[in-house]
Amino acid sequence: MLDELLSDCQSPEEILGESGLLKQLTKRLVERALAGELNHHLKTREVVDETVPSNSRNGHSPKTVQSEQGELELAIPRDSPQERLCQRQGTFEPVLVPKHQRRLSGLDEKILALYARGTSTRDIALQLEELYGAHVSPAIISEVTDTVSEDVKAWQCRPLDELYPIVYLDALYVNIKVAGRVSKRAVYVVLGINREGNKDLLGLWIGEAEAEGAKFWLKVLTDLKNRGLKDILMACCDGLKGFPQAIEAVYPQTQVQLCIVHLIRNSLRYVPWKDSKAVATDLKPIYRAATLEEAEAALEDFATKWDEHYPAVSQIWLRHWENIIPIFDYPMEIRRVIYTTNAIESVNRSLRKVIKTKAVFPDEESVFKLMYLAMNNISKRWNRPIKNWRAALSHFAILFPERFKL
Structure with missing residues (x-):
């Protein structure tokens, strides 16, 4: 059948064009599926409730929907009661193309994928029109992206594992409009390494002040504990004042490891450029020493x-x-697994690539929405444990025998 259909197509335009074969097949396939839905609906009603007057087919209603092949003019089948005097309306509710829906499934996924990469709603509208001939307004695109808000809330409140051997804590900054003015806010990011050595983003929080603070980190850690995270073997963080004390207040047994990369950066702030390379070189023997004495x-x-x-x-x-x-x-x-926050720095770099396209976010919800979608993309690459994880597990089991068991 496909060979016969393609035999009359001499160019890509005749297959993929505005009135090409692919678009015609999509239209016919959707309409045939809708007809099958109505058949099933009518048969089901006859079996379930014989006391209610049965329905019958009642023609079609025209409907224009946006799809990956552009605009499709569909004939949506409808039903109505067989008794002419019956006041009851038709009961058929299409599943493939629900009532009031103007987009076929597949287009929403593409909108979310583009949005997750930091593309603005207007640019998404232009790309959809250029690629598929689909006319989708920025307002509709905003509605599509708003559908993930409930997912974000559920993700932020989801239960966590009772133990994460390593947790990395860091923050990045975004511009948010607050009370009519632009405010730079810290977004607190917590990345955990679970027992299997896999990365797991535990949550995102937006600070109440324009600078990262240990007081807010205390709130973040308390939230983690309330969600089921009972113990952390090692917490890797930067040199923020009061940070170790905030961790100790919630997780008193947790070993706090300062990020060496952050420490070197802070050290070089006091060194002019001409000597920075020499100072950084002379710092290496400290953190690369074989023993504490060295x-x-x-x-x-x-x-x-x-x-x-x-x-x-x-x-x-x-x-x-x-x-x-x-x-x-x-x-x-x-040691490199432990003494640097490279894992979370990598996450933050990926997030910055996305958020840099947004000069100012209109509200906090838009920040969560974009970062959540971006994290879904990033986490698809986390398909294997971090390097040397088996060796790290053995040492955790020796150092923390009561808290960590293989």
Whole structure:
């Protein structure tokens, strides 16, 4: 049958064009499916309730819908009671093309996919028209994207595992319109590594102030505990003042590991560009040391060399030393899993690519909506455990025998 249909098509336009074969087949297939739905409906009513006057076919209603092949003019079948004096209306409710729906399924998924990549509603409308000849207004596109709001709420409140061996905590910033003015707000991101070594974004929170704060992190951690997360073996975070205390308040047994990458960045703020490379090189022996004793000796050597010019650098490391040294409980091959927030930095980079197309978000809901859709795309790439996870599991089982069991 396909060979016969294609035999008369001599060009791509005759297959994919405005009045091409594919569009005609889509129209006929949809109308045939709707006719099958009505047949099933009429037969079902006869079996279920014999006391109610049966219905019969009553012609068709024209309806224009948008599809991946452009606009389709469909003939929607309808029913009506057989008794002419009956006041009852037809009871047929199409499933494939529901009443009041003006888009075939498939187009909504494409709208959400484009929106998840940061494309604006107007640009989505233009792309749909260019690619499919579908005329979808920005207002309708906004309605489609609004359908995920309930999914976002359910995702934010979903139950969590009782234990995550590693949790990374970080924040990024977006511009949101609040009370008529643009405000830069921190979006708090928590990424967990579960027992299988797979990444799991635990949630997103928007701060109430224009800067990241330990007080709000306390609220985030409390929310995680209320959702079922009873224990965290190791929490990796930046050097925000009061952050370790906030973690300890909710999870007193959790080992706090300061992100070495953040620590180096903070250190280099006190160093001019001409010496930044040399200072960064001399910091490596500290966090790459095989043992704690070697690390302490490397820090002393660094201070001897650089304190005369940049004394603030060694003081930063000494001030945070308690939250730096947990990495020395682990072998070299799994330290990179623990002492950097590379996992969550990668997530944040992907999110920034999406949100940078939005100069200002109209409200918090639009931030959650876009980031949720973007995270769905990002998480599709998380199809294997993080590197050296089996080795990390063995060490967790030895260091935390009561809290973590293989």
